[in-house]
Amino acid sequence: SKPSFSNANFPTTPEGRTYHLGTKGGEVANRILSVGATQRAELLSKLLDPPPNGGQLFRYLSSRGFLTVTGEYQGTPISIVSTQMGMPNMDFVVRECRAVVEGPMAVVRLGTCGALQPPASLGQLIIAHSSINIRRNPDAWSDLSTASMLPAYMFTLPVQADPHIVRLLAEEASSTMGASNVISGLNATADSFYSSQGRVGGNFDDRNEGLIEEMCEKYPDMVSLEMETFHLLDMARCSGGRVRAAGMCLALADRKSNEMLEYARLEQLEVEAGLAALRALIKTDLD
Ligand code: R1P
Helix, strand or coil, X not given: CCCCCECCCCCECCCCCECCXXXXXXXXXXXXXXXXXXXXXXXXXXXXXXXXXXXXXXXXXXXXXXXXXXXXXXXXXXXXXXXXXXXXXXXXXXXXXXXXXXXXXXXXXXXXXXXXCCCCCCCCEEEEEEEEEEEECHHHHCCXXXXXXXXXXXXXXXXXXXXXXXXXXXXXXXXXXXXXXXXXXXXXXXXXXXXXXXXXXXXXXXXXXXXXXXXXXXXXXXXXXXXXHHHHHHHHHCCCCCEEEEEEEEEEEECCCCCECCHHHHHHHHHHHHHHHHHHHHHCCCC
């Protein structure tokens, strides 16, 4: 049967389950690893400590497809949350986890991304020391006579990741993956996998043929392109210090050469990067 929700401002069930993630107090740890794919959440949940007495990890798959797995890593409570794709989904994850967790929180995103320009290359783990947001500006397509003067894509100012977590991620990832496979730089979070990431195709008037070159020219240290990190960092910035956050991504695509990483290699890299994320999360100072 469908649960009933009250309070249209922030809907919850009578027992306090949130509207989209479906979790309630006591089910989510204050250290969270956010990953895009449910399969990645399942894979990384195998790295958590085996529950005592042959028990099971806490798992909740919401009707909207968000999976939360909660357990411990080396004795410290951790939740792994599959966040799906894009900024609205990251918004649900940060806000609805924040609503059910007590005390300070740390959130690390482990995603996949496109490698934009050197030193980024395929298969690397790219840690975002900061991120900008790139979005398509629909007004540029309006019927107004002035529309052609508007930029088709807009770039925000950068928002910083938590420097303490970034440092821990870099240290831990260098040890699980090898320092030469880990870089850090400016990330860009786009509002589309296609238009605002400079992918060109014939079906839509995207006006993005020069977008990749424009990004590289404007931001020489921009290394990764994906769809969530900026919003996570922006939410942390607006949390009054109650959410500390950082994001990192495995480079699955090379946006200059158009090469893709062999999928068979991804799982091993996800495990190595996932271990680094878990180790950094348990070392994160939350006081
Ligand atoms: C697009 O294919 C998705 O992959 C990347 C992008 O940010 C977007 O969510 O990250 P994830 O692998 O974490 O989903």
